[in-house]
Amino acid sequence: MTDLIEERSRSKRLKDMTHETHDRLDKAIVAQRPFENLERYARFLAVQYGFHRDIDALYDDPALDALLPDLSGRRRFSQIVQDLKDVGGEAPLIVTSPRFTHGEIDLPTAMGWLYVAEGSHLGAAFLLKWSAALGLNETHGARHLAASPEGRARHWREFTAALDSIDLTPVEEARVIEGGKAAFVRVHGLVRDVFGDV
Template sequence: MTITLDMPAESRSKRLKAVTHTTHDRLDKAIMAGEPFASLARYALFLKVQHGFHREIDALYFDPALDRLLPDLSGRRRVGLIEQDLADLGAEMSVAKGEPAFAPAAPMDIPDALGWLYVAEGSNLGAAFLLKAAAGLGLSESFGARHLAAAPEGRGLHWRTFTAALDALDLSEAEEAQVTAGAQAAFARVQALVADTFG
């Protein structure tokens, strides 16, 4: 897997956005149907969903191979911020069921991992709306909604540096399919967490 400067007309990140659009839209509607900003108790459920998902991918942020491919990978890790948000609200952590999707120190399927990270990074790009809604509950980047805060360089640039690195990877056709499958699996995992948590 190498970096290439010859980018196709349609980038990998744009193809991922197109192919996961329906799944992403269904997930967004499921989350909002749970009314996560109706009360602090509902918001705590949303945090548990977030914690459950980021628990699944936490090992990715420590993987040396991924770190060589993606900019500021460790700085993009959010599970610690979510745990602080839960503590701010006096809420319990999500109850882990089984092993996470990516176990620490386990052999890493890089294309699959890239798909999951695409979903995680995309959720941060769209978190500005969620942060505004959380403010209605008295929450902020420094209390209860830390994980929704923008990166110091801004959401747009933070996302573009990630997608530029993702788009520049030279992948085989089979690896491309794995990236897409990873993104779909990540969305499906969050959908399942929403169903389990919000009922």
């Protein structure tokens, strides 16, 4: 049984080890009815803004760029900023510094955070459909939910294949998992901050 667990890919282990935290977050977001109206959607965008502000520096990191395909093309922070403007929302006041800053990036931890960011993009197809009921689309208000030109599934497979191929020590592997968990916890905290206690 241990051998079978060890043979699972890094991305599969990440999915398994963050499942409970991910599930709690999904339920918390759904409970806030973010696609009920534009005001609630703007709050959802504020959550996205906070998370992607935290990780924006990762997309400029040369070491990560050498390991993960089209890293800069996966960046969504500027799209979220424009989406907020489209719906009349404002960038939230965040008193804490971004989670990652240039030159101070622990690569394994960053991989866990990027796994969460990329996974959310894979699942954004449903969110894009729901945003259409608010009159939003890939060019107005829901830019950050748009699929990549090659399609969501291929974009995700390319990312996870690269993630799975990186050689790491057992200690570094643990930091990847902790990074993924921390990313989900961070988003949950942003949901509480923006929508109230959940």
